[in-house]
Amino acid sequence: MASTAHPLMVGQVLQSNSTHYTILQFIGEGSFGEVAKCWADNSSSAVAVKILKKEFLQDIEDEVSMLKTIGSLNADNINVVKFYEQFQYLGYNCLVFELLDVDLSHLVCSIKVHNIRPIAEQLLVALQGLKSVRVMHGDIKPDNVMLADIDEDPVRVKLVDFGMASSFSAICPGMILQPIGYRYEGVTLNNFCVFMKCMVEMLGMPSKYHLRFGMYSQRFFYPRRKLI
Structure with missing residues (x-):
């Protein structure tokens, strides 16, 4: 199915300086643009590519700056999504992340009470990690907390979407x-x-x-x- 935000389609290949990404399906959409599940040739694995609308040029520069700051930490240790690279294709800015499973909003009505504590603890670790590099997420909600692999571990979560993140020095x-x-x-x-x-x-x-x-x-x- 073709994307509504841009002319990209399933099966199309996005090319960066490091590899080719083949679009397998579109898995998310927001005001920023869309997220596509893609196959990365260099790693022979699936990744998530966030494709931003052209009017979000400044926003992507701010987001990449925050992602690079966070990148000084081990993403797995602080429970945040791994960021791989940024590139442009046909004038669209693309951000490549590890592919995660489903966001917490899909499970909020079915989540078991005993799973709330381990999820909360992981988010506190994420916030502590962000604090150590003086970054504030700014948009924490169930949609931005994703399960890494629900079949492998039903409570392993990661914090995603740093589009509204800011450095402490920018907060007033x-x-x-x-x-x-x-x-x-x-x-x-x-x-x-x-x-x-x-x-x-x-x-x-x-x-x-x-x-x-x-x-x-x-x-x-x-x-x-x-x-x-």
């Missing part, structure tokens, strides 16, 4: 990060009154610490007056 107070449905309450104190109202109704009031130091707390909450 008040930045809007993460999709709203997965947004941490300390970040949400920047905006979205209705969302905050629903969160409070379900989870209760934010802590005094967050209310005190949230840059926009007064947009959502009135200070409690002392009774005489």
Whole structure:
């Protein structure tokens, strides 16, 4: 089936300076473009090739910069996806990664309770690894947590998609990060009154610490007056 974001088709060969990648199938699509499962001639194995739309040139430069920074670490040890190379084909920017299985959002309704802890522990290791090179992921959600091989190990996960990652030095107070449905309450104190109202109704009031130091707390909450 032909891709909707570009003229590439199954069976087409993408050529980089190091090897040829034959498109086997398209396995994902997002606002950035598409992900194709490809056969890499140099390694005789399947890989995932992220094909970005032409308007995302600056975004891919930022993402590659973050991936190279993370590349100084062992991807397996810190539970992040392996990045192999970047190349251009017919004007499209392509990023090559190891091929993983399915993302966590496909299993969120069927995942067993006893599997939650090992998955959470792996993600904490990933975050610790990113912290060591001063990188923030910026888009953690079930879609960006993938099982490496569900048949071999049903709880082995890796963190993927560093398209919104930033170095610590680029982060400043008040930045809007993460999709709203997965947004941490300390970040949400920047905006979205209705969302905050629903969160409070379900989870209760934010802590005094967050209310005190949230840059926009007064947009959502009135200070409690002392009774005489």
